[in-house]
Amino acid sequence: MCVEIIKVASEVLNFSRQRTLVNMRFLEPAIRMLTESPSKCMCNRSYGMGTDGKNLYYNPEYVLRAYQKEKGFVSRMYLHLVVHGIFRHFFVNPQIEQRKWDLACDMATEYIIESWKLDFADISAGADEKRELDRIRKNVGLMNAEKIYGYLKKTKESEIDWLEKIFRRDDHSFWYPETKNRNDVIQVKSGQVNQNREVMFSNQKLEELWKQAAKKIQVDLETFMKSRSGETGDFLVNLKLANRKKQDYSAFLRKFTRLGERxxxxxxxxxxxxxxxxxxxxxxxxxxxxxxxxxVRVVKTFVTVIDTSGSVEEEKLRRFLEKTYQILKSGQKSEDRVNFHLIQCDALVQKDVKITSEKELEQVMEDLTLYGRGGTDFRPAFEYIEELRKNGELTNLNGMLYFTDGMGVYPRKKPEYPVAFIYDSEVLDKIPEVPAWAIRYLMDDI
Known part of the structure; x- marks a missing residue:
C-alpha cells in the first residue's frame, strides 16, 4: 500500500480525533486509550475500521474514501469505536450470540452518539437510525447493549438483516480471539508488517484500564461538567450502570435469608x-x-413485597420472583423451618401469602395472580409488617426485599430489620432520593 495514502489517512484520523477532543473534552481518557494502526488485513473486509480495545485499526483507503464522500463520517466512526471502549463491548462472554451482540453494541453506541446531537459527526443515514432507535426504545426502555441484545434474541431474522444494514459499520472480528489477526499492522515509516508490533496485554488488565477511563469520565460529568447534563443524560445513566460494582444476587439474597443459630x-x-x-x-x-x-437453628423469617402498581411490568415482577424462588429453594434443607411472607402492595396492602415449606412455595409460584394496579406508597407495607411483628407472626425477621420502580412515598423512620429495594435499571435516572437506611439493588444483576 502506498506510504503517501497511509500518511494522508493518518492525518484525517488525527484531525477527527482533535475535533472530537475539542467538542467532547470529557472523552479524553477513553480517546487516549486507542493507538491508531493502519491495518493490511482490513483491505479485504466489509468494514474499514475496528478496535480490540488497544488499537484502532483502519484501512487507509477506506478512511480517505469515507472522508471524501462525507466529512462527518470519519469523526462519527472515531466516536463509535471510543464508545465501544467506554462500555467495554469487546470483552465478550463466550456464550453470547455474536451476530446479535455485535448489532446490539452498534445500536447502543449509535443511540448514545445520536443523543449528543453533534454537528461535526452528523451523517446522512441518521434519519433511518433515529426512527429505528425510537421504535426499539419503546420496547426495551434503557438503551444499552444488554437490553437491546435481549430484544434482538426474540427478533426475527428478517428484522436483524434490516437493522444490520442501518447500524453495522465497524469490524468486530477483533473482539473474538479465534478471528483476531494482529500480526499485520503496517508501519507507516517502512510500509512493512511488524510481527512484534503489539505489546501483550491480558484481557483482565486491559479491561481494568478501560474501567478506570470510564470512571474518570463519569466523575468529570458529575462534577465539572454539570452544565452539559442535558446533552449527556442518557450517556451518564448508562455509564453509571456500566461502572457500578456488580453483586451476585444469590450471595446478596442469602444475607437476608441465612438461618441463624442460638x-x-x-x-x-x-x-x-x-x-x-x-x-x-x-x-x-x-x-x-x-x-x-x-x-439450635432458628426459624428463617423473611418478607418479599412486590409493587403491583401499574408502573411495574408484570413480566419483570415474575422474573424477579422466579429468580428469588430458585435461590431460596436451593438454600433449603429438609429440616429447615421457614416463615416467608409474599406481600402484594400498591398504595394499599392487597394480599399476603404465608409460606412455611418448599411445597407451599412451589404452589404459590404456579398460582401467582397479581392484585392492585393502583398508585404506589411504600408505607402501608411497612406498617403491615410492623403489625405482624407486634403480634408475634414475624419474630426474628431476617429482612425484607421490596421490588418496585422506586416512584413512591418512602417511610421516614428506619425499620428494625434490613430492607433492600430492588429497582429496574430503566428507572435509574428517575428514582427519587432513597432513605439512607435502605439498600439499593438493580434488577440487571439478577
Missing part, C-alpha cells in the same frame, strides 16, 4: 446417672456439670 441448654447429652450419683454422695454437689448449651 445457644440452648442441651438436655439430650446430659448424663443423669453421674449427676444423681454425685448428689447422693456429696449431698449438694453434682459429680459432673452438664453440657449446658447446644446450637
Amino acid at each position: 445457644m440452648k441448654i442441651n438436655d439430650e447429652e446430659f448424663d443423669y446417672n453421674f449427676y444423681t450419683y454425685g448428689m447422693q454422695l456429696y449431698g449438694n454437689m453434682p459429680l459432673i456439670e452438664p453440657l449446658e448449651y447446644k446450637d
Whole structure:
C-alpha cells in the first residue's frame, strides 16, 4: 500500500480525533486509550475500521474514501469505536450470540452518539437510525447493549438483516480471539508488517484500564461538567450502570435469608446417672456439670413485597420472583423451618401469602395472580409488617426485599430489620432520593 495514502489517512484520523477532543473534552481518557494502526488485513473486509480495545485499526483507503464522500463520517466512526471502549463491548462472554451482540453494541453506541446531537459527526443515514432507535426504545426502555441484545434474541431474522444494514459499520472480528489477526499492522515509516508490533496485554488488565477511563469520565460529568447534563443524560445513566460494582444476587439474597443459630441448654447429652450419683454422695454437689448449651437453628423469617402498581411490568415482577424462588429453594434443607411472607402492595396492602415449606412455595409460584394496579406508597407495607411483628407472626425477621420502580412515598423512620429495594435499571435516572437506611439493588444483576 502506498506510504503517501497511509500518511494522508493518518492525518484525517488525527484531525477527527482533535475535533472530537475539542467538542467532547470529557472523552479524553477513553480517546487516549486507542493507538491508531493502519491495518493490511482490513483491505479485504466489509468494514474499514475496528478496535480490540488497544488499537484502532483502519484501512487507509477506506478512511480517505469515507472522508471524501462525507466529512462527518470519519469523526462519527472515531466516536463509535471510543464508545465501544467506554462500555467495554469487546470483552465478550463466550456464550453470547455474536451476530446479535455485535448489532446490539452498534445500536447502543449509535443511540448514545445520536443523543449528543453533534454537528461535526452528523451523517446522512441518521434519519433511518433515529426512527429505528425510537421504535426499539419503546420496547426495551434503557438503551444499552444488554437490553437491546435481549430484544434482538426474540427478533426475527428478517428484522436483524434490516437493522444490520442501518447500524453495522465497524469490524468486530477483533473482539473474538479465534478471528483476531494482529500480526499485520503496517508501519507507516517502512510500509512493512511488524510481527512484534503489539505489546501483550491480558484481557483482565486491559479491561481494568478501560474501567478506570470510564470512571474518570463519569466523575468529570458529575462534577465539572454539570452544565452539559442535558446533552449527556442518557450517556451518564448508562455509564453509571456500566461502572457500578456488580453483586451476585444469590450471595446478596442469602444475607437476608441465612438461618441463624442460638445457644440452648442441651438436655439430650446430659448424663443423669453421674449427676444423681454425685448428689447422693456429696449431698449438694453434682459429680459432673452438664453440657449446658447446644446450637439450635432458628426459624428463617423473611418478607418479599412486590409493587403491583401499574408502573411495574408484570413480566419483570415474575422474573424477579422466579429468580428469588430458585435461590431460596436451593438454600433449603429438609429440616429447615421457614416463615416467608409474599406481600402484594400498591398504595394499599392487597394480599399476603404465608409460606412455611418448599411445597407451599412451589404452589404459590404456579398460582401467582397479581392484585392492585393502583398508585404506589411504600408505607402501608411497612406498617403491615410492623403489625405482624407486634403480634408475634414475624419474630426474628431476617429482612425484607421490596421490588418496585422506586416512584413512591418512602417511610421516614428506619425499620428494625434490613430492607433492600430492588429497582429496574430503566428507572435509574428517575428514582427519587432513597432513605439512607435502605439498600439499593438493580434488577440487571439478577
